Every structure is written in structure tokens, then in C-alpha cells.
Amino acid sequence: MEFDFFVSQHLYFGPGKLSRLPDLAGRYGRNLLLITGAGSFVNGPHWEPLQKGFDAAEIVVYTAQIQGEPGPDDIDEIVKRYKGRPVDVVAAVGGGSVLDAGKAVSAMLTREGSVTGFLEGVGTRTHDGRKVPFIAVPTTAGTGSEATKNAVISRTGETGFKKSLRHDNFMPDAALVDPELALGCPADITAACGMDALTQLLESLVSTKASPMTDALCTSGLQGFGTALQRCVLQDPEDLDGRSCLAYGAYLSGVTLANAGLGVVHGFASVIGGIKGMPHGKVCGTLLAAATRENITALMAQDPGHPALEKYARAGWILAGRTKEKDWASGCSLLMDLLDEWTNCFDMPKLGAFGITLAHIGPIADAAGQKNNPVHLSGNAMKKILEKRL
């Protein structure tokens, strides 16, 4: 057994924990750069009490907003605006895109030049890991960015990319996970974010880099996740127990992806997000069931005793709320059927809705990475996944 393991230094989890942010920020200094989304948080019920908290703690708050998934220009502009000011700590309150933006800004405030130069597969510069301390406060249960060491930066278009700024030090110094912040989140966003977290838990569970640590955390994150997602999407967006379960699973999905890596669904997401700008959660949500089916089919054909099949089966039993039964094959079937059902009942959009056509299938299948996927899928299997969701 051999593995490395990284996790954020502090996690504050539970309803109402947002009120801890002023004190937490004050540990790093009096000057806070607060990054939020383009309106929903600052217009919501949590903003005013938080401002009072900052005043009481005598924190000077500079603000910046991010709309959509961050591009290099967004990061460069915020860094340019605040470089030279006494920023002691950066905090980001928002969805995965806002957290990634905050993470990148905290890393780039210490460096000269554009963030593009430091992106994996795009730039040629190496970041030394020095940054301004960073606190991540997710308002959706999805990417797990509050627990990861990379920030995803995108540029869309035919020459577009979706690449990471990554360093072990970029793990947030603190994650403050308050499930109340997701109450009332619209069904389509809850579904897309939840399916992203579910994809991350499943892909890191069966990853070639998985360890007993990540296996245990994936299993814990999957517990109750499916039923909580169904309740919050289909029945009651104000279900706090459900929101807590999703927030917990999403946080753990970040921990496990940072330590075990991901599979073919995220390989596709990296390419599709760059070309067509389809939101990350929707790419993962629409492809997860089809990709899992192809993975299981290929594993059964190549190596029916492969340990990833036992893990898929275990995931099926956990998500269905059943104890272990019969053989692996029945657990795998259960998982594939559940994922198909959720793809339909959560109304995951088809790829075609975002302008992807039959002509894109070949190039996307060729460009998508399969790093850490438990089995190598053939070109035909890769295309089959995309065609099924076209």
C-alpha cells in the first residue's frame, strides 16, 4: 500500500457556519478580498448579516464578481485591480466557478503576468505555490472545488480550452460548508451539480489511483446521496437534511478527486466545455450513465474479476439503499439502471442542445483523455457514449 493524501487544513461543516467567515478571515488579517457570483448571493438573505459580521470584526472587504465559468481575462482583471492593495486573505462564496476564480486569484496575486502562462497544457510557466490564504465557501453541492488543489479556467470556441491552474498549495486553507446556502437552489442547477459530484465520487472510487483512504471517503459520500438528490430536485428544494447530504458528498468528491483522480466522463467534459461551453455539471450528468455502462461492459469482457467491478457493484447497492446481495453482476446492473433512471428523471440535457453534432463526435472522442479510467475504452466505445447522448 502506498499513497499520498492532501486535504484542506480546516473544514467547518453545518447549517449556519457562514457566520464564522468574518472571524475566520480575521485570523489572516484585516483586509479581505471577497469574490461572489453575479448577484444571487449578494441579493439573498445571507448577505446583510454577513456584512454586519465583517463590520463587527473590523474587516475591510474588497469585492469582485464572476459571471459564469472563469476565463483567463476574468482572473487577470481582478488580479490587476487588487494587486498592490493590502489583501491578507481571499474568500470566495458561490458555485464551483466562483470558487475556482477565488482560488486562481489567490494564487495569481503573488505573481506577474497572465494566468494563461501557468495553465496545464497551455502555458509554459511553473507556479511555485506561493499564494494569499484562501477560504472557500460553496453555495452549491457540485464540483468539490472547496477541497481540490486546482482551479479550472476556460476559454470557449474552436481554439478553446478548459485547463487547470494546479499546485498542492492551492488546496483552500479553509472550507466553510454551510448547506443552508443551497436551500431553494433551482432544480436544474441542483441536478447538474449533484450529478457532477456523483460522477466524481464514482470515478475516483474506480480510479487506477484509488487508495483505501479514498475508497472509504467515496463510500461515505455515496451513502444517501441518490435519495437526497431525488428529494432536493424532484420534491423539496428546501430540504435541509437532503442539502446537507449533498454538500457532504460534494465536499468528499473534491477530496477524492484531488487524491485519486477522475475517469473518462471528466475527460469528455474537459474537451466539450472548451469547445462548446456546455456547463460542466450538465456534461457530466448527461454522460455518466452511458460512460459507466461502457466501462462495466469493457471490464466484464476483458477481466470479469477486476476489482473495479466489485466497487461499481458496491456503489449500486449503496445508492439503492440495499445491503450487499447476490453477485457483482447484479450490483453493477442495479447501478447502471439507477443512473439511467436519474438521467431521465433529472432531465439531463442532450449534447445537441449545446450545438454538438455528429461531426463533432469523432474529434471529441479522439481528444478526450482516459487517465485513471479503470479500463481503456476503444474509439468505438468512446463514440458510442457520445452518440447515445447526442
Ligand SMILES: [Fe+2]
Ligand atoms: Fe466535475
